[in-house]
Amino acid sequence: MAMDSQVIAPADAEERRRKPPVVVYPNGSLPGADMAMLARARRTLTKRDEIIVPPREAGSFRVPKGHFFRVVSIEGPQVGDLNLWNADDLDERFFSGKTRALHATHVGLGDRLWSNLPHLRPMATITHDTLGWYGFDQDGAGVHDVIGTRCDPYTHRLLGDGGDYHHCCHSNLARALGKARGLPAREVEHHVHDVLNVFMCTGFTRDTQQYFMKASPVRPGDFLEFFAEIDLLGAISACPGGDCGQTHSSDVAVCHPLKVEIYEADPAALAGWHSPTRSPYGRSHGEQG
Numbered sequence: 001m002a003m004d005s006q007v008i009a010p011a012d013a014e015e016r017r018r019k020p021p022v023v024v025y026p027n028g029s030l031p032g033a034d035m036a037m038l039a040r041a042r043r044t045l046t047k048r049d050e051i052i053v054p055p056r057e058a059g060s061f062r063v064p065k066g067h068f069f070r071v072v073s074i075e076g077p078q079v080g081d082l083n084l085w086n087a088d089d090l091d092e093r094f095f096s097g098k099t100r101a102l103h104a105t106h107v108g109l110g111d112r113l114w115s116n117l118p119h120l121r122p123m124a125t126i127t128h129d130t131l132g133w134y135g136f137d138q139d140g141a142g143v144h145d146v147i148g149t150r151c152d153p154y155t156h157r158l159l160g161d162g163g164d165y166h167h168c169c170h171s172n173l174a175r176a177l178g179k180a181r182g183l184p185a186r187e188v189e190h191h192v193h194d195v196l197n198v199f200m201c202t203g204f205t206r207d208t209q210q211y212f213m214k215a216s217p218v219r220p221g222d223f224l225e226f227f228a229e230i231d232l233l234g235a236i237s238a239c240p241g242g243d244c245g246q247t248h249s250s251d252v253a254v255c256h257p258l259k260v261e262i263y264e265a266d267p268a269a270l271a272g273w274h275s276p277t278r279s280p281y282g283r284s285h286g287e288q289g
């Protein structure tokens with residue numbers, strides 16, 4: 001939001017600016033996961049499956065509820081754009097905006113990935129993050145943001161030279177979802193949604209509050225681990241921006257593959273855990289009958 005020099009500030013402008021910030025959704029009021037139980041469960045993991053996602057492509061994977069999955073950096077720094085759906089109902093999907101409002105601009109240990117309205121339940125809980133040391137740096141940047149949307153060929157057209165680029169994350173995710181469902185990408189692309197930017201390092205510029213990216217601090221061996229709260233279909237794109245330190249939506253940046261690993265925990269370690277139910281709100285929205 002640019003300041004308008006033609007508008008005169010009122011006499012009490014500074015007083016108005018000094019009002020204290022109030023956290024919209026205080027963390028203590030949010031139903032949290034049983035992190036002690038999940039910490040015990042993750043010590044019992046057995047790997048059941050894995051996929052390799054080639055650079056500038058996406059891959060899909062399924063995670064049964066009660067299992068864990070990891071997005072793993074291999075070969076070199078690489079950002080991954082993650083989508084999650086209810087495996088039995090594509091209309092229920094990850095809600096980046098509400099997750100940002102409930103937690104923060106960037107997510108980490110203990111944060112949950114929430115589903116869209118009218119479902120609004122945790123789809124996954126973050127149980128380990130080897131980049132948990134990063135925090136917010138001197139530029140105000142952090143990792144794993146829920147700010148960005150995903151690179152896409154439409155915005156590329158809008159801002160670019162009019163040419164098409166077919167390996168943006170949006171297209172990669174559409175092709176991967178289409179392959180999983182046996183449909184052309186164009187018939188499923190409306191299910192592709194705003195992502196969790198795994199490993200991406202982003203923030204807002206201090207002076208103009210513009211969204212910026214910088215080279216990801218991720219290195220091979222790093223991973224972000226989730227507990228699947230419901231049966232999940234996931235897709236992740238190895239962004240054509242590579243470590244997103246320079247550019248995206250082109251074949252210019254150096255890119256690396258990503259790995260997704262699926263793990264099963266000892267069921268005994270999850271004793272007492274129940275998959276969360278959808279929101280109980282009745283959906284009358286105040287209308288009668």
Ligand SMILES: [Zn+2]
Pocket residue numbers: 081150151168169170239240241248
């Ligand atoms: Zn991308």
